[in-house]
Amino acid sequence: MKVDHIVGVSVPRKEGVEKVTGRAQYVDDMTLPGMLYGATVRSRIPRGRIQKITFGQGIPWNEFVVVSAKDIPGKNVVTLIEDDQPCLADGMVNHPEEPILLLAHPDRHVLSKAVEAISVEYDPLPALFSMEESEQCSHVIWRADNVFKRYLIEKGDVDGVWEAADYIIAGEYRTGAQEQLYIENNGMIAAYDTEHGVTVWGSLQCPYYVHKALMKLCNLPADKVRVVQMETGGAFGGKEEYPSMIAGHAALLAIKSGRPVKIIYDRMEDMAATTKRHPSRTRHRTAVSKEGKILGGEIDFTIDGGAYATLSSVVLSRGAIHAGGPYYWPHVRIRARAVATNAPPHGAFRGFGAPQSLFALERHMDRIAQAVGLSPVEVRRRNFLKPGQATTTEQIVREPIDLHKLLDRALALSDYRAKRERFAKENAGGMFRKGMGFATFLHGAGFTGSGERNLSSVVGVEGCADGTVRVLVSSTEFGQGTNTILSQIAAETLGLPYADVAMAQPDTQEVPNSGPTVASRTAMVVGKLVQSAALGIKQTLMASGMLGNPYSPEEFGVACRNYVAARGRFRSWANYEPPGDVFWDDEKYRGEAYAAFAWAVYVAEVTVDLATYSVTVDDFVALQEVGNVLHPVLARGQIAGGVAQGIGYTLYEKVVWQNGRMQNSQMTNYIMPTSADLPPIRVFFEEGGNIHGAFGAKGIGELPMDGPAPAIVNAVEDALKVGFNSIPLLPEDIFAALSARSHNKSNPDSAGGSQ
Amino acid sequence: MTSPSVDVERCDVSFKINGKRTTVHVYPMERLLDVLRHELSLTGAKEGCGEGECGSCSVLMDGELVNSCLVPVLQARGANIVTIEGLAVGAHLDVLQEAFLQYGGAQCGICTPGMILAASHLLHKKPEPTMEDIREGLSGNLCRCTGYMQIFEAVAEAARRRATT
Numbered sequence: 001m002k003v004d005h006i007v008g009v010s011v012p013r014k015e016g017v018e019k020v021t022g023r024a025q026y027v028d029d030m031t032l033p034g035m036l037y038g039a040t041v042r043s044r045i046p047r048g049r050i051q052k053i054t055f056g057q058g059i060p061w062n063e064f065v066v067v068s069a070k071d072i073p074g075k076n077v078v079t080l081i082e083d084d085q086p087c088l089a090d091g092m093v094n095h096p097e098e099p100i101l102l103l104a105h106p107d108r109h110v111l112s113k114a115v116e117a118i119s120v121e122y123d124p125l126p127a128l129f130s131m132e133e134s135e136q137c138s139h140v141i142w143r144a145d146n147v148f149k150r151y152l153i154e155k156g157d158v159d160g161v162w163e164a165a166d167y168i169i170a171g172e173y174r175t176g177a178q179e180q181l182y183i184e185n186n187g188m189i190a191a192y193d194t195e196h197g198v199t200v201w202g203s204l205q206c207p208y209y210v211h212k213a214l215m216k217l218c219n220l221p222a223d224k225v226r227v228v229q230m231e232t233g234g235a236f237g238g239k240e241e242y243p244s245m246i247a248g249h250a251a252l253l254a255i256k257s258g259r260p261v262k263i264i265y266d267r268m269e270d271m272a273a274t275t276k277r278h279p280s281r282t283r284h285r286t287a288v289s290k291e292g293k294i295l296g297g298e299i300d301f302t303i304d305g306g307a308y309a310t311l312s313s314v315v316l317s318r319g320a321i322h323a324g325g326p327y328y329w330p331h332v333r334i335r336a337r338a339v340a341t342n343a344p345p346h347g348a349f350r351g352f353g354a355p356q357s358l359f360a361l362e363r364h365m366d367r368i369a370q371a372v373g374l375s376p377v378e379v380r381r382r383n384f385l386k387p388g389q390a391t392t393t394e395q396i397v398r399e400p401i402d403l404h405k406l407l408d409r410a411l412a413l414s415d416y417r418a419k420r421e422r423f424a425k426e427n428a429g430g431m432f433r434k435g436m437g438f439a440t441f442l443h444g445a446g447f448t449g450s451g452e453r454n455l456s457s458v459v460g461v462e463g464c465a466d467g468t469v470r471v472l473v474s475s476t477e478f479g480q481g482t483n484t485i486l487s488q489i490a491a492e493t494l495g496l497p498y499a500d501v502a503m504a505q506p507d508t509q510e511v512p513n514s515g516p517t518v519a520s521r522t523a524m525v526v527g528k529l530v531q532s533a534a535l536g537i538k539q540t541l542m543a544s545g546m547l548g549n550p551y552s553p554e555e556f557g558v559a560c561r562n563y564v565a566a567r568g569r570f571r572s573w574a575n576y577e578p579p580g581d582v583f584w585d586d587e588k589y590r591g592e593a594y595a596a597f598a599w600a601v602y603v604a605e606v607t608v609d610l611a612t613y614s615v616t617v618d619d620f621v622a623l624q625e626v627g628n629v630l631h632p633v634l635a636r637g638q639i640a641g642g643v644a645q646g647i648g649y650t651l652y653e654k655v656v657w658q659n660g661r662m663q664n665s666q667m668t669n670y671i672m673p674t675s676a677d678l679p680p681i682r683v684f685f686e687e688g689g690n691i692h693g694a695f696g697a698k699g700i701g702e703l704p705m706d707g708p709a710p711a712i713v714n715a716v717e718d719a720l721k722v723g724f725n726s727i728p729l730l731p732e733d734i735f736a737a738l739s740a741r742s743h744n745k746s747n748p749d750s751a752g753g754s755q
Numbered sequence: 756m757t758s759p760s761v762d763v764e765r766c767d768v769s770f771k772i773n774g775k776r777t778t779v780h781v782y783p784m785e786r787l788l789d790v791l792r793h794e795l796s797l798t799g800a801k802e803g804c805g806e807g808e809c810g811s812c813s814v815l816m817d818g819e820l821v822n823s824c825l826v827p828v829l830q831a832r833g834a835n836i837v838t839i840e841g842l843a844v845g846a847h848l849d850v851l852q853e854a855f856l857q858y859g860g861a862q863c864g865i866c867t868p869g870m871i872l873a874a875s876h877l878l879h880k881k882p883e884p885t886m887e888d889i890r891e892g893l894s895g896n897l898c899r900c901t902g903y904m905q906i907f908e909a910v911a912e913a914a915r916r917r918a919t920t
Binding site: 010012013015016017018019020021022023024025026028029180181182183184185231232233234235236266267478479480481633634636637640641642643644645666667668672674675676678680681683 | 792797798799800801802803804805806808809811838839840842843848852855856857858859860861862863864865866867868871889890891893894895896897898899900901902903904905906907
């Protein structure tokens with residue numbers, strides 16, 4: 001007897017009751033006996049040598065625990081890729097907000113005064129604040145040449161295409177920094193004793209990243225470091241790398257004081273000091289035939305990494321690989337570089353480089369359409385990748401994707417053609433100008449190239465003494481639905497009710513390393529491993545003779561109880577096995593970049609108010625092919641949430657920088673969309689299986705971040721007949737461009753930074 | 756930034772919390788949010804911004820929706836306060852909580868307590884809200900995960916269920 005299908009059904013969120021009743025435990029909800037509160041003294045300048053630190057009058061300093069770089073038992077680094085970022089500045093600071101000293105005290109009320117009472121004197125050094133300044137290399141701020149990483153992707157012979165081209169279209173596109181703005185600020189609690197070593201509880205995405213970082217910082221073996229993820233109130237990439245820093249700080253204070261220490265950032269500290277999306281600049285130069293076919297092109301993609309390497313090389317890689325989008329490039333050269341500036345390091349944020357390079361490409365496609373005299377729809381149709389063709393990294397498209405069909409459906413769902421015609425007629429002379437725009441794009445699921453092979457993830461499923469099962473992964477839940485979908489997969493695989501599957505709390509003492517919870521990899525890669533591990537449980541029970549075939553859930557429960565009673569702890573492990581047919585060359589950056597791509601067409605309808613110069617998105621259609629949908633409600637929630645962040649990225653969210661410091665680090669002056677600002681976000685799926693993912697799933701989490709910006713800015717151009725090539729696009733930008741156009745009617749193309 | 760002066764004496768403040776009378780011994784200018792979380796261990800109200808922008812610290816005070824990060828505890832003297840912990844009766848969830856679960860109104864969960872209280876306040880004032888009422892009524896509560904669509908659906912569904920029971 002089989003239970004009904006669980007995969008594909010919108011079962012209740014696993015930890016949902018705790019969340020709607022307020023019982024879910026986030027790190028700031030936790031208190032330990034004797035706990036101190038910690039705070040961080042940070043650099044006020046972008047770059048310089050620390051000359052002197054003075055502890056001011058009027059503070060009972062003997063009550064405080066103070067930690068500096070000299071107190072670090074191990075190596076003073078935040079371990080990630082390059083090990084170039086210190087956990088506490090030691091003599092030198094390289095960006096505003098760089099941590100210098102740590103304080104802890106039993107009374108949380110006295111900390112802010114104490115932080116203010118510490119003055120740091122510096123010998124300032126010249127600092128760099130833009131990609132261009134960094135490229136000019138007038139000062140070297142990072143290793144030999146200010147460049148964290150370079151990639152070159154070359155396909156065919158791009159130098160041979162220019163002569164035969166009917167059109168050569170060039171453009172430059174820019175995107176700004178974006179704050180993740182999870183509503184729960186970063187926070188950690190650490191405890192230390194000599195027997196158990198360091199334990200941290202925190203808001204984080206990647207328990208084993210923190211684990212590795214603490215081992216090196218505290219000079220402790222693996223079994224003396226324990227990392228526990230608490231309920232995490234949003235992350236979006238923003239809790240991928242910086243939690244290793246905060247965990248390190250809390251651990252250092254706990255080691256020195258011998259007491260548990262809690263560090264919770266307030267909103268200003270979180271926004272000013274932690275990572276944001278990398279600002280970018282993309283230059284396109286494209287050779288196009290008179291039929292509108294891309295003959296070849298050069299793409300130059302640069303991102304601002306901030307002061308330390310952190311994840312910039314990986315963000316750059318994804319951005320560069322996505323720079324060619326869902327189109328066929330017979331010849332292409334993509335040069336990519338991540339450069340250093342004296343801002344706090346930029347880091348992971350949903351999309352991870354792809355929203356930047358795809359904004360450029362999808363704006364550029366509309367400009368190619370104008371140059372050739374085709375519609376935005378037609379120019380894309382003539383260049384769509386087809387199954388059997390090779391991407392820019394020469395990955396053969398093996399998925400049976402039909403982009404024409406996807407586009408047709410999105411245009412029909414949004415009533416694109418009729419509305420576009422109608423708006424063109426109605427716009428003349430009015431105070432409200434309406435427009436339609438769209439973007440066609442793809443997003444690779446899982447780690448890039450040999451990344452999954454190198455991660456070599458492990459997943460466990462445990463048969464428990466009470467006959468239920470438990471999934472053991474370090475993959476974390478932070479809203480996206482990890483707990484729910486992995487439980488569904490285990491339940492479906494074992495033929496059990498959803499309620500009989502539990503998720504172990506991510507705790508490095510309990511769960512294996514299933515890899516970081518990033519890169520849209522959880523459903524596809526980890527899900528597949530959960531399926532394998534669950535199968536192992538079933539096969540072991542059957543092989544033991546305790547379970548027949550077929551079996552009922554009740555029979556499974558009895559067999560599982562008996563097995564544990566007879567043989568003790570019952571766990572099945574699954575290790576990642578790379579598919580045999582995947583080829584990737586890390587040197588030449590060529591081959592199968594991703595095991596699967598999700599494909600999408602997003603359509604935006606906008607109104608520009610010529611009195612206020614504000615843009616309103618009136619309707620938004622998000623159509624995507626993400627393999628099979630494991631949970632319709634969660635999947636729709638992922639897409640709608642990503643689109644909302646994308647609308648913020650495009651129209652509202654501007655980080656104002658001054659000398660490397662964020663000036664608007666508050667929710668009052670950094671504006672994200674409220675419920676009153678958003679259009680209906682209409683989400684549709686075109687289902688198609690995927691052999692690499694559990695039950696045919698592909699990645700979904702990051703995809704919706706890629707499409708909104710180009711779709712909206714293309715719609716604004718349709719409304720105003722003025723093109724904009726950078727985001728965020730604020731009313732003042734539109735005002736400036738329209739003023740420039742009215743002052744310079746003879747040369748309308750000069751407006752809005754078009755070139 | 757918002758820490759009370761430590762030079763001021765603590766005092767007794769009494770109010771009703773989730774139906775029960777209580778007295779706390781606190782600094783008079785201490786934020787209601789901190790008193791709920793630290794003195795009363797009611798951690799359902801969350802601090803998202805500390806300046807009344809995000810609404811994740813929302814509670815009901817004498818039937819009005821307030822940002823508890825902006826309310827000095829002295830102002831709560833004699834008030835009737837309801838937090839997320841006071842919404843469900845035992846294991847029996849409120850219809851809004853049920854609808855949020857079913858429609859995907861909660862993702863990471865950090866805005867959820869405040870959002871549900873804002874929705875409860877809205878439905879109290881407008882038992883049959885239009886979509887526009889819902890959008891406006893929740894606009895003081897920020898959610899970074901959902902894009903709000905499924906929250907709107909949950910609130911509309913809760914209103915329907917209340918109307919039919």
